[in-house]
Amino acid sequence: MVNNHKPFHQKYRPTIFDELLGQDVISLTLKQALITNKIAPAYLFCGPRGTGKTSSARIFAKSLNCLIHESPNPLPCNECEICKNINIGIALDIIEIDAASNTGVENIREIIERANFAPTQARWKVYVIDECHMLSTAASNALLKTIEEPPEKVVFILATTNPERVLRTIQSRCQKFDFKRINSEYIYKNLMTIANKELIQFTDEGLKLIAKRSNGGMRDAQRLLDQLSLFPNGITKKNVEILLGEVSENDLINLINSLIQNNPESLIKNCADLYDAGSEPISILEGLLNITRDLLLKTIDNNYNELFYTSKEFQSELDKISKLIKKSKIIEWHRHLKNLEYQIKNSSQPRLWLEINLTSLLEIHQDQSNDKQNKKINYDDREINQQSTNSSTKTTNVVKDLKIENTKKSTQLHDQVEDNYQYKKDTDDASINLKEKWSLILSKLELPSTKMLLSQQAELINIQSNFIEIGLSPNWENMIKSRKAVIENAVKKIFGEHMSIHFISRNNLQNKIINTNTIPKTISNNKPTGLDQNSSKSSTNGTNDLQNQNSERLNNETKIIKNSSKNLADFFNGEVIDTQD
Numbered sequence: 001m002v003n004n005h006k007p008f009h010q011k012y013r014p015t016i017f018d019e020l021l022g023q024d025v026i027s028l029t030l031k032q033a034l035i036t037n038k039i040a041p042a043y044l045f046c047g048p049r050g051t052g053k054t055s056s057a058r059i060f061a062k063s064l065n066c067l068i069h070e071s072p073n074p075l076p077c078n079e080c081e082i083c084k085n086i087n088i089g090i091a092l093d094i095i096e097i098d099a100a101s102n103t104g105v106e107n108i109r110e111i112i113e114r115a116n117f118a119p120t121q122a123r124w125k126v127y128v129i130d131e132c133h134m135l136s137t138a139a140s141n142a143l144l145k146t147i148e149e150p151p152e153k154v155v156f157i158l159a160t161t162n163p164e165r166v167l168r169t170i171q172s173r174c175q176k177f178d179f180k181r182i183n184s185e186y187i188y189k190n191l192m193t194i195a196n197k198e199l200i201q202f203t204d205e206g207l208k209l210i211a212k213r214s215n216g217g218m219r220d221a222q223r224l225l226d227q228l229s230l231f232p233n234g235i236t237k238k239n240v241e242i243l244l245g246e247v248s249e250n251d252l253i254n255l256i257n258s259l260i261q262n263n264p265e266s267l268i269k270n271c272a273d274l275y276d277a278g279s280e281p282i283s284i285l286e287g288l289l290n291i292t293r294d295l296l297l298k299t300i301d302n303n304y305n306e307l308f309y310t311s312k313e314f315q316s317e318l319d320k321i322s323k324l325i326k327k328s329k330i331i332e333w334h335r336h337l338k339n340l341e342y343q344i345k346n347s348s349q350p351r352l353w354l355e356i357n358l359t360s361l362l363e364i365h366q367d368q369s370n371d372k373q374n375k376k377i378n379y380d381d382r383e384i385n386q387q388s389t390n391s392s393t394k395t396t397n398v399v400k401d402l403k404i405e406n407t408k409k410s411t412q413l414h415d416q417v418e419d420n421y422q423y424k425k426d427t428d429d430a431s432i433n434l435k436e437k438w439s440l441i442l443s444k445l446e447l448p449s450t451k452m453l454l455s456q457q458a459e460l461i462n463i464q465s466n467f468i469e470i471g472l473s474p475n476w477e478n479m480i481k482s483r484k485a486v487i488e489n490a491v492k493k494i495f496g497e498h499m500s501i502h503f504i505s506r507n508n509l510q511n512k513i514i515n516t517n518t519i520p521k522t523i524s525n526n527k528p529t530g531l532d533q534n535s536s537k538s539s540t541n542g543t544n545d546l547q548n549q550n551s552e553r554l555n556n557e558t559k560i561i562k563n564s565s566k567n568l569a570d571f572f573n574g575e576v577i578d579t580q581d
């Protein structure tokens, strides 16, 4: 049986410049070159895939050679033998080379060198070299030599998705055109035209989603349309999501709502439902990253629908959600989720990683909700940290003020609270699976001796987006530090290239690790200002005393840094307001 189906991206390839979508400037310039007969020996078409580079090259080749015109003309007939042959890629004098798949083939060099021979059928010989940055050195040199002394009636059209990898010497001899990603509105309209012609059942939301997800590439969009046209109920938003393996907007919002409502049960259940329905953990994570990005855009009153990952119809829902949550919280979630990406991609148990980490977002929340006062402070101080960075009042006032929402406070104390909160938050986040992550790092070490050394004499004590801290036993410090490169290597395998390592002597570590039960319930000895190791900078009356006491309290300071949120709340609950005693 003969297969008559022609893929949409071939069937609906633009055949004249006016059909080329989203590349108006390029169309105009090339048309002008043809009209004025100023044909350059070499062109370089750069741009993302599916934006019309090869189509433009073919239209240009037809415009040079169309038989119904005697000279180059921007309106090829698409009916004559040459036009037809070029359209189906069999014209003898139009040589299309895919450098990506032919890079090792010796004869590319010969093919290029043969440019010196006159065309056999057409008026102009046109070489279209796709992905030209992949040409071998020999082929690149042959090309360079040929375009340096271009034969008559020969045009080279080099196309690439990666222009910075094209030799400078070649670039400098070409007329360069940058193809842009095609606007999703253009893609949507094109898809609708095709769907109507092909009698495909579709919904607008479905087509718009295809247009949005094809990232400005027409070929990808048409390919998706082609595939989706086989769905029995046509092209719906749901079908597009299924084909792309995407988590639906509603499911993502359910997850976000579980986080906002601080509901672990519904969070895990939503996750499990998605997993059971076939969504991969990485898709769930990607969805969450995208939707938190959208929520962030909402907080800055952005109304450019083009910028949003979610659909136009979904924006009102997004508006509602964005009012329930603070910007700082969204950023915090986003950062946390972003760090998870690499781990999930490389884990043998991605679902577990996702669930644990999503729950850890909740636990921060829970700590706060356990103690309303504390929650208020945590949120409050973050907000104020943005609002007032210059004001400075007495510490005593500040501590009282902390009980009231939306009041100005001393920068000094805010920083302390912020630092303390931040530290607490970080350690809480990290402590959930620091041991787990440390084991993971150790598992990437090749030498058993190093593995043994690190498992016994070091441990992971802190992990952030761009660095980790490793606590070391003092006796082994130098030995472990000498293996930094090996450890770094293992860390990068897990967390990515950007991670740096800080070593901390275990003496410090021991000071940090304390049993929270040993912290005195009444903490009059541990003034809030004592939380900050930089309190000597303070210029307020309320902290002068504390400066003097600072050295005595060195141990207490480090203890308090690790204090539980309960005690932190107590600080500001009036128990230790008086700093003058």
Ligand SMILES: [Zn+2]
Pocket (backbone or CB within 6 Å): 065, 066, 067, 068, 076, 077, 078, 079, 080, 081, 082, 083, 084
């Ligand atoms: Zn023609």
